[in-house]
Structure formats: C-alpha cells, structure tokens
Amino acid sequence: MSDVLDLTCELIRRRSVTPEDAGCQALIAERLARCGFVIRHLRHGAVDNLWASHGQGGPVLMFLGHTDVVPSGPEAAWQSPPFEPTVRDGRLYGRGAADMKGAVAAMVVALEQFVAAHPQHPGRVALLLTSDEEGPTNLDGVRRVAEDFRASGERIDWCVVGEPSAKERLGDLIRVGRRGSLSGTLTVHGVQGHVAYPEKALNPIHAFAPALVELAAERWDAEPATAALPDFPPTSFQISNLNAGTGAGNVIPGALHALINFRYGTASSADALRARTEAILHRHGLRFTLEWNLSGEPFLTAPGGRLRETVVAVCRELCGLEPEQSTGGGTSDGRFIAPLGVEVVEIGPVNASIHKVDECVSVQDLQALPAMYRSVCERLLV
Ligand SMILES: [Zn+2]
Incomplete structure (x- = not known):
C-alpha cells in the first residue's frame, strides 16, 4: 500500500x-x-x-x-x-x-x-x-x-x-x-374564500401566475461588453418549490408559498437581483413577504x-x-x-x-x- x-x-x-x-x-x-x-x-x-x-x-x-x-x-x-x-x-x-x-x-x-x-x-x-x-x-x-x-x-x-x-x-x-447562490422564501398573500364567491376572495395563485411568467422569462445579466467568452454561464432563476391550496376543491387558498434560487456570476449582484425580483412582484400588485438568504457570493x-x-x-x-x-x-x-x-x-x-x-x-x-x-x-x- x-x-x-x-x-x-x-x-x-x-x-x-x-x-x-x-x-x-x-x-x-x-x-x-x-x-x-x-x-x-x-x-x-x-x-x-x-x-x-x-x-x-x-x-x-x-x-x-x-x-x-x-x-x-x-x-x-x-x-x-x-x-x-x-x-x-x-x-x-x-x-x-x-x-x-x-x-x-x-x-x-x-x-x-x-x-x-x-x-x-x-x-x-x-x-x-x-x-x-x-x-x-x-x-x-x-x-x-x-x-x-x-x-x-x-x-x-x-x-x-x-x-x-x-x-x-x-x-x-x-x-x-x-457562481453565487441567492435563495428566497416567498409568500404571496391572498384572501381565502369559497370558489363560488371569488368576488369575496383573492386568489394568490391567479395573482402570482403572470408575475411568474415574467420572472421565468427575464434575462438577468447585462450583455457582455465584448465578444470574449464569458467567465460564467448565464444567471439562472429557478423555483424549486411552489405550494398553495387547502386540499379542498371548493376553497380559494389564502396564501401561496414558493422557494426561489438564483445562481449568478460576477456580471450580476445579489442586491440587484433582489431589487429586480421585488420590482416585478410589486409591478403585478402582489401583497407578499420575501425573505432572502445569500449563501455565497x-x-x-x-x-x-x-x-x-x-x-x-x-x-x-x-x-x-x-x-x-x-x-x-x-x-x-x-x-x-x-x-x-x-x-x-x-x-x-x-x-x-x-x-x-x-x-x-x-x-x-x-x-x-x-x-x-x-x-x-x-x-x-x-
Ligand atoms: Zn467536498
């Protein structure tokens, strides 16, 4: 040996x-x-x-x-x-x-x-x-x-x-x-109610869906200044968990929960990614709480x-x-x-x-x- x-x-x-x-x-x-x-x-x-x-x-x-x-x-x-x-x-x-x-x-x-x-x-x-x-x-x-x-x-x-x-x-x-790793725990707040009376409730799934489309399509990195090979793969935004619903078929849920994660290079910053995510959510009129955790730059x-x-x-x-x-x-x-x-x-x-x-x-x-x-x-x- x-x-x-x-x-x-x-x-x-x-x-x-x-x-x-x-x-x-x-x-x-x-x-x-x-x-x-x-x-x-x-x-x-x-x-x-x-x-x-x-x-x-x-x-x-x-x-x-x-x-x-x-x-x-x-x-x-x-x-x-x-x-x-x-x-x-x-x-x-x-x-x-x-x-x-x-x-x-x-x-x-x-x-x-x-x-x-x-x-x-x-x-x-x-x-x-x-x-x-x-x-x-x-x-x-x-x-x-x-x-x-x-x-x-x-x-x-x-x-x-x-x-x-x-x-x-x-x-x-x-x-x-x-790459850096930035995670967020998102809660979109709605109002729970009977599915037959949607005017008396606020469905967080419906409210979040258009914002999710925009988040998923977003290009997060600035265009590279030169044609040289970039040092990092493009920044990726991923939702790893998405949950809403009470289990009952006749209840509009009161909240939606999602775990999100960015993997990003030096062309982006954690502060900018946080701010842009929140701006998109606000633009869609969502009421939400979002807790961030930066596990590595x-x-x-x-x-x-x-x-x-x-x-x-x-x-x-x-x-x-x-x-x-x-x-x-x-x-x-x-x-x-x-x-x-x-x-x-x-x-x-x-x-x-x-x-x-x-x-x-x-x-x-x-x-x-x-x-x-x-x-x-x-x-x-x-
Ligand atoms: Zn190891």
Missing part, C-alpha cells in the same frame, strides 16, 4: 458525517507536527477546524479541504460497507473517497514531501481543514475561520482547494471560480493569475492534458477565502461518484495527486 492510499483508508474508517470530524484532524495534525508544522485547532461550536503551517513570512500557499462527509444512506445498498475502505478493480471504495478524503490525504503527503525536500523553503505552506463543509449553513467552518483571518490580518496569497473537479480524467478540469480567479497559470501547467506536464477552466457546478468553501483577496483554484479527483452509493476514487489517480500538489508548491515557492 502507498502512503496516500493508507492515509485515505485511515480517514474513511473514521465516520465523520457533518459536523463530526471523528479524529481525522487529530491524525493529520500529529503527522504534520512531526514534520515541523505549527498546529492550531480552531474549534467553533460543534465544528473542528485545523490550521497547520510551515515556514516564515510570505508568500503563503494554502491548501483547503474538509474532513466531513455526507451520510452514506442505507449501508445495505453499498457493495462494501461505506466506512470500510475497500479496493476493487483499481478503485478505492468508501464514503469520502472522492469527496474529499483522498485529496486531503494527498495534500498531507504532498506537504510532508515538500518540507522534507525543501526544509528552508521561502514563504509558508499551510493546510486548512474543516468538518463543516457538507452541512446546510457552514457557519462554524471556513466561513468563521475566514472572518477570524480577516480580523487578525492573516496573510494568504494562493489557495488550492482539493474538491473533486475532474470530469473523466485527473487534470481534465479545474475550477477557477464559482460569486468569485473568479482571473486569467493570468500566478496560481491559475501554475495549476494549468501542472495539468499539462503531469497529466498530459489541457484542462478546461470552469466556473460551473455548485459552490465551495473557496467562496469564503476568495474575498480575502486570495487567488483560489480547485483541483481534485474525478467527481462522478460523489455523494452517491459506492463512492470511489481511482487508485492510480489517488497515487498521482500528491506529486501534482507538491509540484504546485515547488513552482510557487522554490
């Missing part, structure tokens, strides 16, 4: 379903402390966060990951138990193998190798881990640590996130930004950035691939680090099986990852 495979298996055996860390970070801290890393445990509420750094001054290259995993679902549905790492046909199976204990193990091994080969390296290398990435709020994870970093003036120049980014082959896709690491160019070069040279440089997919903890003025790039294993039954990672890819992360360190700091 290799070092990275061994460590990944050790981590999978720990049942660290959010917000549990189940001893993953203690194991990693002990290893890195042996190599001279300075360790800080930053526990907030029920969440474990680990900060390990090596070296002095700047520049600072940080690796970012999470030790928590999503629940396995019914264990009987798995071919082998989700928390018993198992190698079959060249793949390592287990919850977290791809998202993202494999990459966390690869980062640890890469950092160990890097400081052993370059004990007097310039600047600092660091690792930030949280046990609250997969949860619904991320309040006490990287969001909170980033607030503390901002307050204390902690220097970070570059951040490599090990989230599973690849589509089919290691190195075929890196993420250079993420968009971020983008521009082309030409030192980290972005370095990661692309590593994919070319170590994987023989020209990586797609994407801003697609959901959001990630990188959204809390980027606003500190940090270049953020995500590169990790193939994401085809993440959150699924029989989650797995290719053993060959896993064994190739430490050299890629180590190469990023060497190109930026040596």
Whole structure:
C-alpha cells in the first residue's frame, strides 16, 4: 500500500458525517507536527477546524479541504460497507473517497514531501481543514475561520482547494471560480374564500401566475461588453418549490408559498437581483413577504493569475492534458477565502461518484495527486 492510499483508508474508517470530524484532524495534525508544522485547532461550536503551517513570512500557499462527509444512506445498498475502505478493480471504495478524503490525504503527503525536500523553503505552506463543509449553513467552518483571518490580518496569497473537479480524467478540469447562490422564501398573500364567491376572495395563485411568467422569462445579466467568452454561464432563476391550496376543491387558498434560487456570476449582484425580483412582484400588485438568504457570493480567479497559470501547467506536464477552466457546478468553501483577496483554484479527483452509493476514487489517480500538489508548491515557492 502507498502512503496516500493508507492515509485515505485511515480517514474513511473514521465516520465523520457533518459536523463530526471523528479524529481525522487529530491524525493529520500529529503527522504534520512531526514534520515541523505549527498546529492550531480552531474549534467553533460543534465544528473542528485545523490550521497547520510551515515556514516564515510570505508568500503563503494554502491548501483547503474538509474532513466531513455526507451520510452514506442505507449501508445495505453499498457493495462494501461505506466506512470500510475497500479496493476493487483499481478503485478505492468508501464514503469520502472522492469527496474529499483522498485529496486531503494527498495534500498531507504532498506537504510532508515538500518540507522534507525543501526544509528552508521561502514563504509558508499551510493546510486548512474543516468538518463543516457538507452541512446546510457552514457557519462554524471556513466561513468563521475566514472572518477570524480577516480580523487578525492573516496573510494568504494562493489557495488550492482539493474538491473533486475532474470530469473523466485527473487534470481534465479545474475550477477557477464559482457562481453565487441567492435563495428566497416567498409568500404571496391572498384572501381565502369559497370558489363560488371569488368576488369575496383573492386568489394568490391567479395573482402570482403572470408575475411568474415574467420572472421565468427575464434575462438577468447585462450583455457582455465584448465578444470574449464569458467567465460564467448565464444567471439562472429557478423555483424549486411552489405550494398553495387547502386540499379542498371548493376553497380559494389564502396564501401561496414558493422557494426561489438564483445562481449568478460576477456580471450580476445579489442586491440587484433582489431589487429586480421585488420590482416585478410589486409591478403585478402582489401583497407578499420575501425573505432572502445569500449563501455565497460569486468569485473568479482571473486569467493570468500566478496560481491559475501554475495549476494549468501542472495539468499539462503531469497529466498530459489541457484542462478546461470552469466556473460551473455548485459552490465551495473557496467562496469564503476568495474575498480575502486570495487567488483560489480547485483541483481534485474525478467527481462522478460523489455523494452517491459506492463512492470511489481511482487508485492510480489517488497515487498521482500528491506529486501534482507538491509540484504546485515547488513552482510557487522554490
Ligand atoms: Zn467536498
């Protein structure tokens, strides 16, 4: 067994379903402390966060990951138990193998190798881990640590996130930004009444329908100023839930409830999306309440950035691939680090099986990852 495979298996055996860390970070801290890393445990509420750094001054290259995993679902549905790492046909199976204990193990091994080969390296290398990435709020994870970093003036120049980014082959896709996510809980108020006496009621379904047509047809982004490829897919507006009605066929309901979500790029702002949505609802004369929740602002690491160019070069040279440089997919903890003025790039294993039954990672890819992360360190700091 290799070092990275061994460590990944050790981590999978720990049942660290959010917000549990189940001893993953203690194991990693002990290893890195042996190599001279300075360790800080930053526990907030029920969440474990680990900060390990090596070296002095700047520049600072940080690796970012999470030790928590999503629940396995019914264990009987798995071919082998989700928390018993198992190698079959060249793949390592287990919850977290791809998202993202494999990459966390690869980062640890890469950092160990890097400081052993370059004990007097310039600047600092660091690792930030949280046990609250997969949860619904991320309040006490990287969001909170980033607030503390901002307050204390902690220097970070570059951040490599090990989230599973690849589509089919290691190195075929890196993420250079993420869209923002803005959610709203909408209630349209009407007046309940008998369906036979509509003049004595106000039907919120009828009132909302024309507004919904307009919202769904709206183009939210300004036209790009140049013909250059846009950095983000167009902003999307989606209704994920729509409910009204009492269950009775002869009652006009008193209210309509909807959950809405925007995924948006840097061409839009959350404030503008909120204002335009509310303007459309007002224009249709609706009486409504709308509560907004901004779960992440968009971020983008521009082309030409030192980290972005370095990661692309590593994919070319170590994987023989020209990586797609994407801003697609959901959001990630990188959204809390980027606003500190940090270049953020995500590169990790193939994401085809993440959150699924029989989650797995290719053993060959896993064994190739430490050299890629180590190469990023060497190109930026040596
Ligand atoms: Zn993840």
